[in-house]
Amino acid sequence: MSRSAPERSEENVEYRVAHLRDRLAAEELGELGVRAEVRAGAVVVTGTVPSAQCRETVLRTVHEELAGLSVHTDVVVAETATPDHAEELP
Amino acid sequence: MIRVAAVGDIHMGPESQGVLRPAFETLPDCADLLLLAGDLTRHGTPEEARVVAQEVRDLPVPVVAVLGNHDHHDEQxxxxAALLEDAGVRVLEGEGTIVECGGTRVGVAGTKGFGGGFVGRSAGEFGEPLMKEFVRYSRRCADGLRTALEELERQGCGTRVALTHFSPVADTLAGEPPEIYPFLGSYLLAEAIDTAGADLSVHGHAHAGTEHGMTAGGVRVRNVAQPVIRRAFNVYHLHAG
Known part of the structure; x- marks a missing residue:
């Protein structure tokens, strides 16, 4: 019976996603709020970041770390509008 | 009625200056005080803290804050806290402060808080020294919150708010992966709030969570992380007291 050689960690999608998360937290972003998950053969990256510049950096990092993989992103910038109503707490 | 504005997790960095200021300048029209529920910076550097300080300096309403885990990352x-205090922000850790709002004494008790999880799924003070210290640290934060709330009651505050970064309940974490709940909050904070009493509990930290929750003792909890409320801040009208 033959057994295929174990995948190197950089070829394993789960570990690559874990390394992406480590890099987002460790580098200039300090970003812990972006979620990256493997779904149906693709990596889905979602979250809210503080600025458009952060969003660009996140997306660049995602595409560097996950090069060659199918990636879907939905990363939005935090909204800064004034609230239009208050919540009453009787 | 007390009008409480609150937001957490604004994660300001060098390019953030001025992003929230226009909304903050409307505060006197809609709120009596502003609460900042931690993670005001990205890495807790003095440079980032100066951006936050400038954003809230000389606001015409009192500003009360706790720090978050991001504000601790640079280990200073x-x-x-000192940079924020210089800008007029009252930064709380295991203590309270009283704000006068139209003749009513509003007490705010604050702690960053910490993780550990929720009843039945929580870390225990057992085993390796690091694990025991994890739980003891969370307990110290909760004890600080309880004693601060009790002191505010002794000082005659008709309305009391508990301000934390980590969550006291699991309700407001809905949307986060359940596996990470122990890193997002601790029931010890809720036990402190229910033991001492409060009219509202405000926290941040859980960006993918939900706004509304309640402690087992019936205290309303609001997750005001900016990604959750999707505004510069939210306002709560407290009719208690």
Whole structure:
């Protein structure tokens, strides 16, 4: 019976996603709020970041770390509008 | 009625200056005080803290804050707090402050808080020294919150708010992966709030969570992380007291 050689960690999608998360937290972003998950053969990256510049950096990092993989992103910038109503707490 | 504005997790960095200021300048029209529920910076550097300080400096409403885990990352939370205090922000850790709002004494008790999880799924003070210290640290934060709330009651505050970064309940974490709940909050904070009493509990930290929750003792909890409320801040009208 033959057994295929174990995948190197950089070829394993789960570990690559874990390394992406480590890099987002460790580098200039300090970003812990972006979620990256493997779904149906693709990596889905979602979250809210503080600025458009952060969003660009996140997306660049995602595409560097996950090069060659199918990636879907939905990363939005935090909204800064004034609230239009208050919540009453009787 | 007390009008409480609150937001957490604004994660300001060098390019953030001025992003929230226009909304903050409308505060006198809609709120009596502003609560900042931690993670005001990205890495807790003095440079980032100066951006936050400038954003809230000389606001015409009192500003009360706790720090978050991000504000500790650069390992100089005292410096971050001092820069905010210089800008007029009252930064709380295991203590309270009283704000006069139209003749009513509003007490705010604050702690960053910490993780550990929720009843039945929580870390225990057992085993390795690091694990025991994890739980003891969370307990110290909760004890600080309880004693601060009790002191505010002794000082005659008709309305009391508990301000934390980590969550006291699991309700407001809905949307986060359940596996990470122990890193997002601790029931010890809710036990402190229910033991001492409060009219509202405000926290941040859980970006993918939900706004509304309640402690087992019936205290309303609001997750005001900016990604959750999707505004510069939210306002709560407290009719208690």
């Amino acid at each position: 939370p005292e410096k971050v």
